[in-house]
Amino acid sequence: MTSKNMYNIDFKNIQKGSPEEVLTSFKNKKGTYARIYETLCGMADTTLTLKYYTSFKLNTNLTAIPCCFSYAGLYCTVLTGFAKGLDYRPGDKFKGTEYNHSWNAVNIDENWYLVDSHWATRYLISEKNQPENLVYEYDDFYFMTDPEQLIYSHWAQKAEWQMLAHPLTLQEFEELPLVKSYFFKCGMFFISHQKGVVQTRKGNISITVGFVKPTNFTYKIVLAENGDEMYQGNKLKSYGLQETRHNQASFTLRAPKTGSFYLTIFAQLLTGDIGVKNVFTAAAEYKVNADSPAHDAVPLPNCSDSNWGPGIPLDQLGIIPSQKDAVIPTQEGKVTLEFQKTRPTFILCKLRRPGLKDHYFVVSLLAIPYQEHLVYSRQMMEVFQCVFSQEDELERCVVEADQGDRIVVTVTLPHKGEYGFEVYGNDPNKDGDTYTHVCQYFLHYAPPSEQANAFYQETPSRQCNLPDGSQATQQNKGYQPDAQ
Numbered sequence: 144m145t146s147k148n149m150y151n152i153d154f155k156n157i158q159k160g161s162p163e164e165v166l167t168s169f170k171n172k173k174g175t176y177a178r179i180y181e182t183l184c185g186m187a188d189t190t191l192t193l194k195y196y197t198s199f200k201l202n203t204n205l206t207a208i209p210c211c212f213s214y215a216g217l218y219c220t221v222l223t224g225f226a227k228g229l230d231y232r233p234g235d236k237f238k239g240t241e242y243n244h245s246w247n248a249v250n251i252d253e254n255w256y257l258v259d260s261h262w263a264t265r266y267l268i269s270e271k272n273q274p275e276n277l278v279y280e281y282d283d284f285y286f287m288t289d290p291e292q293l294i295y296s297h298w299a300q301k302a303e304w305q306m307l308a309h310p311l312t313l314q315e316f317e318e319l320p321l322v323k324s325y326f327f328k329c330g331m332f333f334i335s336h337q338k339g340v341v342q343t344r345k346g347n348i349s350i351t352v353g354f355v356k357p358t359n360f361t362y363k364i365v366l367a368e369n370g371d372e373m374y375q376g377n378k379l380k381s382y383g384l385q386e387t388r389h390n391q392a393s394f395t396l397r398a399p400k401t402g403s404f405y406l407t408i409f410a411q412l413l414t415g416d417i418g419v420k421n422v423f424t425a426a427a428e429y430k431v432n433a434d435s436p437a438h439d440a441v442p443l444p445n446c447s448d449s450n451w452g453p454g455i456p457l458d459q460l461g462i463i464p465s466q467k468d469a470v471i472p473t474q475e476g477k478v479t480l481e482f483q484k485t486r487p488t489f490i491l492c493k494l495r496r497p498g499l500k501d502h503y504f505v506v507s508l509l510a511i512p513y514q515e516h517l518v519y520s521r522q523m524m525e526v527f528q529c530v531f532s533q534e535d536e537l538e539r540c541v542v543e544a545d546q547g548d549r550i551v552v553t554v555t556l557p558h559k560g561e562y563g564f565e566v567y568g569n570d571p572n573k574d575g576d577t578y579t580h581v582c583q584y585f586l587h588y589a590p591p592s593e594q595a596n597a598f599y600q601e602t603p604s605r606q607c608n609l610p611d612g613s614q615a616t617q618q619n620k621g622y623q624p625d626a627q
Contacts, residue, residue, distance in 0.1 A: 176261035177221045177245035184219035200246035220251040224299040233321045233339035256287040262526035284324035295322040321428040329410045330355035340430045344439030349601035357413040360392045361449040374399050381442035386452045386469035394396040397598035397600040404431045439606035444563030447580040456581040460568040461485040472587045472594045476556040483549050491578045494537040495563035562586040
């Protein structure tokens, strides 16, 4: 059921009453995944009463009515309720009393387990819910799923079949963030916001999730009204800052306008296993309601990565940075960074500023008479100044000093404002002349008052150390399984 497209599954010499006949009943519109799974599990018997055990060691009597066939010899029942399917977005409400999904509970060794063979069958490779975007591939998350995890996507109409110590109401279920199975596969959990619809504070918000497995992250921001990723010629993603530290990933947004946005978090589990796809997969989604544009809402400096601050690539290069935080504020406009080397390594640093694009020019002095190597004409100097002034200004701001076991980088910012500082690394034993992006920092050259009100102060780690000594407010907590 989970490895085949049930819409076109076929067998030769199908015998009446056989499992093959049961499976083909789906494409003939004579059964659902849940009913077929119940049939394949079921054993003939009268009403059965057994106990199930949750992670809270709570014992509850449940009644299941098995089907009339005997295949696997397992007690099984069909559950009905609401599920947050392919078209669901955070903030959506379920209307009416007609439930939109069914799944199963199966009894093994006198314990009940939750199973959704339908959702274990396929996944969507695009946001557009169309047949050509469906990939049929087994997802084992939906077999014997932890009730505390399945509740984020499945709400059983009978509260006892939620298998929770404190069952959720439909409204509480609707308020949960939209979560995909990959969220739990990466060992992710919510830290800052436990509800799917969140509000900005003066246009700013920071959403933080935790994770226990080596994972990379990226994100996407779109307008809720039309799904557009662009705003006034800029990607909405450029108004956000992602930083990963201490097994926490924070996504900080300074909204460019009043209104609603969808923030989707993508994860990439770093397993190192052969044959495992190394791609980003949707893990969770929020609806962000911006009460106003942020006062400092401009795109971030255009750097190469989604993540700001040191991370796994720097570790792989054998470099230990002195600066652990993604954001480096400065009042004087001067920043010093040290990179400790654990093996022979080279780095190349680039300073970025919003509005400046990369330009590369090759000038051959051999084409100029020897005497003019020393003295350029006034006209030539004006041309060179026009071409190189802005790029040269940023390049001259960065001074690198290789001191053997460490590299000291001094950055002198030319003007107040926001900058991106990129680090490219080279392992001489295998990279040749190639330098690869390994890290980037956000530099903010501003007076203390401006830094104290900057959008990046919204992250939980910085809220705990506010400049005015106030404490961060705990908001939007909602459902917390560990606190039940």
